[in-house]
Amino acid sequence: MNVEDKLDADSQFHQELFRQIRELSMSFPDTSEQVSHGAPTFFYKDKKMFVQYRSNHHGDERIALWCASTADIQSTLAQSNPNIYFLPPYVAHLGWIGLRLDRKADWGEIQSIISDAYLSKARPKRK
Numbered sequence: 001m002n003v004e005d006k007l008d009a010d011s012q013f014h015q016e017l018f019r020q021i022r023e024l025s026m027s028f029p030d031t032s033e034q035v036s037h038g039a040p041t042f043f044y045k046d047k048k049m050f051v052q053y054r055s056n057h058h059g060d061e062r063i064a065l066w067c068a069s070t071a072d073i074q075s076t077l078a079q080s081n082p083n084i085y086f087l088p089p090y091v092a093h094l095g096w097i098g099l100r101l102d103r104k105a106d107w108g109e110i111q112s113i114i115s116d117a118y119l120s121k122a123r124p125k126r127k
């Protein structure tokens with residue numbers, strides 16, 4: 001199944017929103033896109049997930065991004081604006097943050113969060 005099959009083909013909103021997310025996520029070196037865990041997902045070097053696009057995950061009625069992050073950033077964002085940010089299931093314990101796209105979102109902020117997500121996977125780990 002390809003990414004386009006996972007998106008609601010009848011929804012112009014979904015298509016345009018996802019096009020923008022794809023453009024941002026694929027702008028970094030060594031990135032790829034594939035469906036993972038039932039959702040369009042962006043990877044660093046084909047193996048490290050850094051962003052996942054979610055639409056109505058298990059009936060939650062959200063259009064959202066799940067982004068790799070750190071526990072500190074996750075906590076700060078989730079507390080700063082719970083109308084936009086949330087702790088995504090399955091990956092919150094890893095420091096990931098959820099970002100609602102179906103609410104008024106700041107694209108500069110979205111770009112920054114995607115960039116931070118990418119860097120969290122692309123930077124060499126400290127020993």
